[in-house]
C-alpha cells in the first residue's frame with residue numbers, strides 16, 4: 621500500500637513537472653535572452669498578453685521583453701506573418717474576397733462563428749489602430765496588438781460571434797477583461813471593462829451583451845481595447861471586422 625502510494629506520488633510528480641515545464645519556463649518570468657521563440661509562442665497560446673513590450677530608439681526591447689522579440693524588426697516581421705496567415709485563412713476558409721491591392725472584404729453573408737461583428741456595433745470610433753509603430757511620449761516604440769474604441773464608461777459590449785468564455789481576466793494591465801473563443805482558431809480579448817456580464821466556460825451567442833466598457837487597468841481614459849487572435853497570435857482586428865467602423869481622426 622505504502623509502496624503503491626510512493627509510486628503514484630512519484631509518477632504524478634513527474635507528470636506535473638513535465639506539464640509545467642512545457643507550459644512555462646522553469647524560472648518565470650525570464651529575460652528575453654533566456655526565452656526561446658517556441659517558449660514565447662507557448663506563453664501567448666496560454667493567454668499571456670504580449671501587448672506591452674517597449675523598444676528603445678535603436679530597436680532593442682527594454683520592457684515586457686519576456687513576451688516579446690529581442691529586436692523590434694523581429695516583432696514587426698512576426699506581426700506581418702500573422703496577418704498574412706489570417707488573410708489567407710479568411711479568403712480561403714471564410715469567403716472573404718481579396719482585391720488587387722491585397723485588401724480583403726468580408727462576404728455579404730455573415731459567418732456567426734468568427735468575429736465578424738463589431739463589439740460596439742459601429743457606434744464608437746477607433747482612436748488607436750493595430751500597429752507595430754506606436755510611439756510613446758518618451759520616443760520609445762510600443763507595438764499595439766489591438767484596436768482601441770473610444771467609448772464612455774458603461775457602453776454595452778456585444779459578442780462579435782458565437783463562442784465560449786475562455787478566460788475572465790483581472791490584472792493591472794488589462795483591468796477587468798474577457799477572452800472569448802470562437803470557431804476556426806479565433807479568439808477575442810476585451811480590456812478595461814467596468815462590468816463583466818459573463819462567467820468562465822459560458823456559451824455566448826452573437827450579439828448578446830457580455831460587458832460594459834470602462835477604464836480599469838492601465839488606461840488613460842474610458843475605452844475598449846479589443847484584440848483578435850488567430851491560433852494565439854494577435855492579428856489586426858480590422859482585417860476581420862464588418863464594414864462601417866470609423867477612425868476617430870476621420871470624423
Ligand SMILES: [Zn+2]
Pocket residue numbers: 748764766767768844845846
Ligand atoms: Zn489598446
